[in-house]
Amino acid sequence: MKSIYFLCLNMIRFVPYAYGFLQNYARLDEKISKNYTWEEPFCILEPVKMIVEKIHDPDFLFLSCYVWNHNQQMEIAKRVKKKYPECKVICGGPHIPDLSDSYFSQYPFADVLVHGEGEIPVRNLLLEYIEKTPDLNKVKGISFNVGSKAVKTGVSGKLSKDLPVPSPYLNGLFDSFFNKDSTNKIGLWETNRGCPFSCCFCDWGVRTTNKIRLHSMQRISQEIEWFGQNKIEDIYITDANFGLLERDLEIAELLVACKKKYDFPKRIRIQFAKKFNTIVFEISRLLFENQMLWGTTLSMQSVDLNVLKAIKRPHVGIDNYKKAKEKYKAYNIPTYTELILGLPLETKKSFMEGICTLFDIGMHDDFRMFELVLLPNAPLFQDDMRKEYGLHTKMKPVRRNDPGCEKEYVELVFGTSTMPVEDWEYCFVFSETAQALHNGGYTRFVARYLKENNILSYYDFYNNFLKYMLHSDSESSKAFNRVKKLINAFYNDPDMPQINRVLTQPDMAGFLGTFNPKRKGWQLWTYIWLWISMNTDGFYMELFNFIKDQGVIMNETIEDLMQYQKEIMLALDYDPLSGKEVHYKFNWFDYFYNDQILKKEPTILKYNDKRMGASYQYGLEKNDKKKFITAAIGFSYPYSKFRHFFHQFEKTEIIKVN
Numbered sequence: 001m002k003s004i005y006f007l008c009l010n011m012i013r014f015v016p017y018a019y020g021f022l023q024n025y026a027r028l029d030e031k032i033s034k035n036y037t038w039e040e041p042f043c044i045l046e047p048v049k050m051i052v053e054k055i056h057d058p059d060f061l062f063l064s065c066y067v068w069n070h071n072q073q074m075e076i077a078k079r080v081k082k083k084y085p086e087c088k089v090i091c092g093g094p095h096i097p098d099l100s101d102s103y104f105s106q107y108p109f110a111d112v113l114v115h116g117e118g119e120i121p122v123r124n125l126l127l128e129y130i131e132k133t134p135d136l137n138k139v140k141g142i143s144f145n146v147g148s149k150a151v152k153t154g155v156s157g158k159l160s161k162d163l164p165v166p167s168p169y170l171n172g173l174f175d176s177f178f179n180k181d182s183t184n185k186i187g188l189w190e191t192n193r194g195c196p197f198s199c200c201f202c203d204w205g206v207r208t209t210n211k212i213r214l215h216s217m218q219r220i221s222q223e224i225e226w227f228g229q230n231k232i233e234d235i236y237i238t239d240a241n242f243g244l245l246e247r248d249l250e251i252a253e254l255l256v257a258c259k260k261k262y263d264f265p266k267r268i269r270i271q272f273a274k275k276f277n278t279i280v281f282e283i284s285r286l287l288f289e290n291q292m293l294w295g296t297t298l299s300m301q302s303v304d305l306n307v308l309k310a311i312k313r314p315h316v317g318i319d320n321y322k323k324a325k326e327k328y329k330a331y332n333i334p335t336y337t338e339l340i341l342g343l344p345l346e347t348k349k350s351f352m353e354g355i356c357t358l359f360d361i362g363m364h365d366d367f368r369m370f371e372l373v374l375l376p377n378a379p380l381f382q383d384d385m386r387k388e389y390g391l392h393t394k395m396k397p398v399r400r401n402d403p404g405c406e407k408e409y410v411e412l413v414f415g416t417s418t419m420p421v422e423d424w425e426y427c428f429v430f431s432e433t434a435q436a437l438h439n440g441g442y443t444r445f446v447a448r449y450l451k452e453n454n455i456l457s458y459y460d461f462y463n464n465f466l467k468y469m470l471h472s473d474s475e476s477s478k479a480f481n482r483v484k485k486l487i488n489a490f491y492n493d494p495d496m497p498q499i500n501r502v503l504t505q506p507d508m509a510g511f512l513g514t515f516n517p518k519r520k521g522w523q524l525w526t527y528i529w530l531w532i533s534m535n536t537d538g539f540y541m542e543l544f545n546f547i548k549d550q551g552v553i554m555n556e557t558i559e560d561l562m563q564y565q566k567e568i569m570l571a572l573d574y575d576p577l578s579g580k581e582v583h584y585k586f587n588w589f590d591y592f593y594n595d596q597i598l599k600k601e602p603t604i605l606k607y608n609d610k611r612m613g614a615s616y617q618y619g620l621e622k623n624d625k626k627k628f629i630t631a632a633i634g635f636s637y638p639y640s641k642f643r644h645f646f647h648q649f650e651k652t653e654i655i656k657v658n
């Protein structure tokens with residue numbers, strides 16, 4: 001028997017899905033079942049030395065390579081090959097370039113690269129290696145190493161439309177994985193494979209080449225039953241566009257029925273169809289009403305039409321987003337959108353206006369900004385597109401290095417022909433500011449009032465306020481300048497990692513550590529939010545002065561609004577046992593939450609929050625900093641901005657005076 005070891009390392013303990021699929025498909029062939037044993041896969045990032053020591057007499061070492069594990073896995077492979085020169089190193093996964101010419105000169109210890117969908121080439125490869133004199137030329141879909149030069153074998157066939165791979169959940173392949181650890185049960189789950197789109201920054205659409213293939217409904221319902229019986233808490237649906245097919249609603253109904261029967265799964269994470277439709281809405285409503293969904297993505301990437309065309313992203317027009325947002329709002333279903341900074345043809349103005357357009361159409365709760373990463377198999381990676389859009393990139397470490405681990409790098413876009421680096425930096429600060437202040441609530445209600453009454457647009461409010469704070473020397477403004485400095489340092493410092501940049505800065509890490517020294521993930525906007533939470537009076541003094549500077553007449557309404565804005569924010573000294581009562585002269589609650597006209601109407605609002613978070617999962621306790629930040633800003637992964645930051649309308653009691 002030949003032994004197969006498998007690496008699919010990750011920071012988070014995800015089920016080894018690629019391992020399950022490749023093994024199950026290969027073992028359909030009896031010859032493979034008889035000739036190979038599959039060792040337990042390595043899923044969690046550990047020092048290179050530790051993993052190498054756990055590998056004994058391997059015949060094959062398979063690597064499932066992504067941007068976050070490639071170098072670590074290659075170093076392990078290098079050392080394993082040195083120790084066991086006969087071991088064949090087989091590399092696959094999205095990070096393995098289709099253009100493989102120089103790969104083996106960089107990694108001469110690698111034997112074979114598997115390109116694209118792995119099941120068929122891996123099965124054929126294993127069959128060929130059973131032969132006395134294997135001829136790898138016969139195996140389509142690979143490159144193999146001949147004297148550090150790549151010999152490419154041509155395109156492999158793909159799995160047929162019924163995806164004939166036995167379920168690794170149902171045949172017990174993952175039993176030991178889930179039994180080992182009773183907590184943190186996250187199941188990856190594919191109900192279909194393929195994407196009909198081909199966004200140029202993504203390597204998925206082009207790799208799965210358009211046709212969507214489906215797992216049978218029978219298999220799906222059996223897997224759902226398995227999730228319930230095995231108490232799997234979180235399901236991450238890996239489909240590129242869940243909700244594109246009518247049957248997806250049926251799948252959601254089965255998931256809900258399973259939760260009702262077993263109380264599991266608790267949460268479903270979904271990448272919804274890019275063109276939202278009634279199926280996506282019905283799925284969202286169903287899952288949300290059963291507390292299984294933390295929000296629906298109304299996908300964008302950019303709000304600018306020229307940018308969307310350049311990146312070949314499906315889009316539906318801002319008016320349709322607005323309608324969709326209103327529909328979700330009517331059922332209180334949280335929505336969020338994702339933007340990418342540095343896309344072709346995006347400018348400083350279009351990016352900032354894009355964020356403000358989201359606010360204009362009522363998407364106040366949650367947008368997320370990501371930096372543009374060039375992935376080796378994405379069209380944007382290729383020279384012609386780089387030149388066409390003037391992409392200025394640098395290699396950056398993905399994260400801080402754990403001792404004994406290799407550094408991983410990503411190629412990040414820091415500028416384009418339409419967005420020079422200084423604009424990129426400003427847009428970054430602007431985006432973090434907008435997330436902290438508008439999503440995070442510190443200025444949301446003031447900004448809304450000024451916009452809705454045609455006094456100040458969101459663009460002028462946030463752009464001018466950011467500039468105002470960057471020129472201020474007050475204590476509360478320090479966070480903005482600090483984040484600006486950090487982003488500039490990120491551009492210039494080749495060693496600063498992309499993830500958790502703040503923890504590389506002793507002053508920032510020290511400040512955040514006073515809340516929770518053990519927490520691992522901090523986004524930049526959370527630093528701004530928490531800084532303000534410790535300097536609230538000063539911050540609102542600055543806000544007051546700023547709007548006065550903008551020519552806003554400071555009257556009774558604005559003063560009452562300022563009080564409403566300040567008091568609605570969650571504060572460290574809020575006592576959930578007694579709640580908080582505040583008197584207002586105007587009907588702010590009805591104005592903001594019930595679409596009523598603003599009028600003078602003395603009102604007492606009683607804030608009664610005891611727990612925060614999308615499923616009210618985080619308790620509050622007066623002056624407990626650790627509990628405060630978890631309740632106020634949530635966790636970094638998985639995260640949701642829903643039901644954080646400020647007192648929630650559904651827990652507020654309104655008492656009209658008179």
Ligand code: SF4
Nearest residue numbers: 195197199202205240
């Ligand atoms: S980003 Fe999503 S929609 Fe676009 S090609 Fe990739 S998987 Fe498909």
